[in-house]
Amino acid sequence: MPSEDSESRWAPIRTAGRVTAHAKTHLTVLLIVVGAELIGTQTFAVGPGQVVLLPMLFAVVVGVLVSYSVLGQYVAPLRKIVTEEVSRISSPMLVIALMPLGVKYGMMVGPSFSELVQAGPAFVLQEFGNLGTILIALPFALVLGLKREAIGGAVSIAREPTLGVITDKYGIESPEGRGVLGTYLTGTVLGTVFFGLLGGFAPATGLHPLALSMACGMGSASMMTACSSSLAEAVSAVPEDQLLSFAATSNLLTGVTGLYMVLFIGLPVITRLYGVLEPVIGRGDPEPDADAVRDAGGD
Amino acid sequence: MELPEFSVESLKMLLVVGALTLTANWVGYGISPLDAAPGIGLVVAIGFVSLVLGRVLPLDLPSFAYAMVIAFLLAIPFSPVQGQVLAMTEQIDFLATTTPILAYAGLSIGLQTTRMKEVSWKLVLVAVLVFFGTYFGSALISHLVLAAQGII
Incomplete structure (x- = not known):
């Protein structure tokens, strides 16, 4: 039911009779933006790598902190300004706010068209690298004692297409569904900060900056941007525009192929591997379901 | 809408x-x-x-x-x-x-x-490993392919 879907999704941007809520939202964002830009980009060396703190990282952290459900819970005056409605309006606004970035990316990718075509094979093959997560995360999840949640949690970085495939196949209430939701939510809440820090630090591994920038494209525009901008800030050997456009192209490709990767490769591989590994390294539990419920319901 | x-x-x-x-x-x-x-x-x-x-x-x-x-x-x-x-x-x-x-x-x-x-700490740890795995899995493949092509 696409019409119902888009109704609830876009309804918050309606301004009729809701001018105050909109004013609160956009002024809060304005204050965050001005504050973040005044602080500016901060870079410092830690061990073999660099920590790059971009204005966007300050913006996301402050945005979360001032939310009604975080600091607003304890500070009543803040809750009056940054209401729950502010967060609801911000959700579809995110899609609209991505437009300038999308245009900027297109304008960077266009002129470097021929370099991208040259690197075509690498772009295509690195899509399989997204499966690397299965080999690393699945055994770890089993050792932790997770059962079928591990399948949903470890199959991929779980942006929207994966969430769709897993919930479609197993249902959101299934162990697999809880697993995929866990990775999805963790990515939503921590992903930008995580990849913003990783992008600045990654050159310390000795992998080439172009390869690192392609890896930034994982199917989430904000994670990719945080990752590649920090990388570009930390690296001087490759032009900034080239790093950013390689990341954006890889992200676009993942957006197109990601669903099929999970459906036709990721999921068959992980279920088979689960069947092999679980009896060996999985922690025996006579009642796997009770375990699953405890893990999901948590503390 | x-x-x-x-x-x-x-x-x-x-x-x-x-x-x-x-x-x-x-x-x-x-x-x-x-x-x-x-x-x-x-x-x-x-x-x-x-x-x-x-x-x-x-x-x-x-x-x-x-x-x-x-x-x-x-x-x-x-x-x-x-x-x-x-x-x-x-x-x-x-x-x-x-x-x-x-x-x-x-x-x-x-x-x-x-x-x-509601997400257990175990799933958060798994997610962080997934982040690392995806990132370095792709980076490693890109690096090898770009090197094989002589681009880097």
Whole structure:
């Protein structure tokens, strides 16, 4: 039911009779933006790598902190300004706010068209690298004692297409569904900060900056941007525009192929591997379901 | 929300985003809003088309992808308007476009923090490993292929 879907999704941007809520939202964002830009980009060396703190990282952290459900819970005056409605309006606004970035990316990718075509094979093959997560995360999840949640949690970085495939196949209430939701939510809440820090630090591994920038494209525009901008800030050997456009192209490709990767490769591989590994390294539990419920319901 | 109403409301919101981007561009990168205004005009126009395409086309691609592809087509070497569009958007610093996005993202994450409390710490650890695995899996393959091709 696409019409119902888009109704609830876009309804918050309606301004009729809701001018105050909109004013609160956009002024809060304005204050965050001005504050973040005044602080500016901060870079410092830690061990073999660099920590790059971009204005966007300050913006996301402050945005979360001032939310009604975080600091607003304890500070009543803040809750009056940054209401729950502010967060609801911000959700579809995110899609609209991505437009300038999308245009900027297109304008960077266009002129470097021929370099991208040259690197075509690498772009295509690195899509399989997204499966690397299965080999690393699945055994770890089993050792932790997770059962079928591990399948949903470890199959991929779980942006929207994966969430769709897993919930479609197993249902959101299934162990697999809880697993995929866990990775999805963790990515939503921590992903930008995580990849913003990783992008600045990654050159310390000795992998080439172009390869690192392609890896930034994982199917989430904000994670990719945080990752590649920090990388570009930390690296001087490759032009900034080239790093950013390689990341954006890889992200676009993942957006197109990601669903099929999970459906036709990721999921068959992980279920088979689960069947092999679980009896060996999985922690025996006579009642796997009770375990699953405890893990999901948590503390 | 029907398409005509969606068009009007999203255009209003694009203008808000445009104003925020101009501000970030000015405060953070010292580019006068007057110099950046034509570029923002282009962004609003492309953004509007992309948002509508995202609603109308049955391709299931995000409007972000349409914005990128349209801008890409305008800026490829064979495009007759390459020079003009690049000159316009050059006045908008890349990072200035990211701060408003992440500010909205942060505020909207507020809706998820309560659900996040229901995710067990084990799943959070697994997710972090997934992040590392995806990133370095792709980076390693890219590195090897680019090296084999002699690009790096």
